[in-house]
Amino acid sequence: MDTPLYALGATQLLERYRDRSLSPVEVTQAVLARIAQWEPHIHATYALDAEAALAQAKAAEARWAAGAPQGMLDGVPVTLKENIATLGTPTPLGSAATVLAPAPADAPAAARLREAGAVIVTKTTMPDFGFLGASPSSFHPLTRNPWDFSRTPGGSSSGAAAAAAAGYGPLHLGTDIGGSVRIPAGFCGVFGLKPSHGRVPVDPPAAARVIGPLARNVADAALLMKVVSQPDARDYMSLPPQAIAWDTLQRSPKGLRIGLWLDTRTDWAVDAEVRTAVEAAARLFEQAGAIVEPMTDWTTDDMRLGLTHFFTMRCRVELAAMPPERAALTARYIRAAAEFAGKLSPEDTFRAFSRLQLLHAATVAATQPFDFVLSPVSPGLPFAADAINSGSSHPLKDSHFTSAFNQSGQPAASINCGHSRSGLPIGLQIAARRFDDLGVLQMARFYESVRPEQAAWPEPQ
Structure with missing residues (x-):
């Protein structure tokens, strides 16, 4: 059976464009039709502009016909999380409290995509201010998981992961400050990479915040990294520009020392x-020759208390900068976090930064061997789908395995490693020392090549 056009990978599309057996317009039309099928169920898009997408595709088609493609992604459909600014489109940050104003310029990643000729099909959804590993938003309709509409796609790159699983084209960009690419990638059964901090330019930059790709396969994510990791002075x-061989993905784990982190210092x-x-x-x-050793959890409740205090104080600061009538429009979970932060002293806030530094140091030390x-x-x-977390009394349980690598700046990826008895995806995280983004992609590609056959992608019902 032929692969539907919307499900072709980016590398496959470029080959077909090159030999003239396929047009960017045909592919974009197929992606738009796929979105129309799925959106009544999963609500993954924001600011979808079919006319603009088709105009970009027609321009790419003309360039290919002239034998002069514009760049590495000419005519390839992409989506961007809505907090990655695109010229002229408001960035609500998932919140009804945000004053909507057209973005004055493309963010660095969006600019690189346009330069590469990519077709920006749509923006994708997120919860208020990217605060959750879930999808409830005071601005966007509730985004749902394509594998099971009653379940969350995760967050905060909720729409990006749902779009990847549903077949809204091959390439998607999200952001990650505590697990916001990897958690939804894991929940939706797609591949997601959180690069080393600083590898992909971000505007505005912030500690622990990164932009990373989501895709149905590792090679497509690597191709997207090749484009968006290019420098931007903003x-x-x-990080300094580096000539990374992003397409050199074949590597055996034989002889490598690999830690296995499964147990936690918690009561769950x-x-x-x-x-x-x-x-x-x-x-x-292990069967491929790696030395796999169990690891002891190096994180502590005190370190994670720093995360709680830091992010709740961020909510308080965000709301304090708004008129009260606008602040009241935010999601209840943001207002609750701000109220909690109001009980913290200046000393508590300073200690939060100190605890984050301890988490950073402990993560580097524990993983260095x-x-x-x-x-x-x-x-x-x-x-x-409508929950803000898994219901645990531990608010940071859901990001226990992901957030440490944001604080340490290390690259980490999510790749599907199976499904539950009920058919829900399960994500494997692969992390490396800082700067070894290519190594993470290589180990993910190895696992992708040896894992059991994957379940068929979900279809709209």
Whole structure:
């Protein structure tokens, strides 16, 4: 059976454009039709402009016909999370409290995509200010998981992951400050990469915040990294430009020392089905010659208290900058976080930064002996679509395995490693030492090549 046009990978599309067997217009039309099928169910898009997308596709078609493609992604459909600014489109940040004004310029990643000729089909949804590993938003309709509409796609790159799983084209960009690419990638069964901090220029830059690709396969994500990791002077925290062989993905894990992080210093345990799937993935690395060793949880409640205090204080500061009538429009979870932060002293806020530094140092020290670290992405399965978390009394449980690598700046990816008995995806996290983004992609590609056959992608009902 022929692969539908909307489901072709970016590398496949470029080959077909090159030999003139396929047109960017045909592909964009197929993607738009796919979106029309899915959107009544999952609500993953924001500011969809079919006319503009088709105009971009027609321009790409003309360039290919003239034998003069514009760049590495000419005519390839992409989506961007709505907080990645695109010229002329408001960026609501998932919140009804945001004053909508056209963005004055493309953000660095959006600018690189346009320069490469990509067709920006739509923006994608997120929760208020990217605060959740879930999708409820005071601005966007509730985004749902294509695998099960009663379940969350995760967050905060909720729409990006749902779009990737549903087949809204091959390439998607999200942002990640505590797991916001990897958690939704894990919940939606797609590949997602959180690059090293500074690898992809961000405007405005911030500690722990990164932009990363989501796709149905590792090679497409690597191709997207090749484009968006190019320099942009607006990010004063970005890494120096580096000639990385993003398409050199073949590598054996033989002889590598790999840590397996499954146990935690908490009173909760990883879901049994999640644990079983991650252990099975680790055995495949071991069978290929890697030395896999269990790791002790290096994080503490005190370190994670720093995360809680920092992010709730961020909510308080955001709301304090708004007129009260606008602040009242934010989601209840943002207002609750701001209220909690109001009880913190200046000393508590300073200690939050100190605790984040401790988490950074502890993560680097614990992972330094290993070439790579394997773990779950999330300790549990996708939870209810309208919930803000898995319901645990531990508010940071859902990001337990992901947030440490934001603080340390290390690259980490999510790749599907199985499904629960109920058919829900399970994500394997692969992390590396800082700057080894290519190594993470290579280990993900190895696992992709040896994992059991994957379930068929979901279809709209």
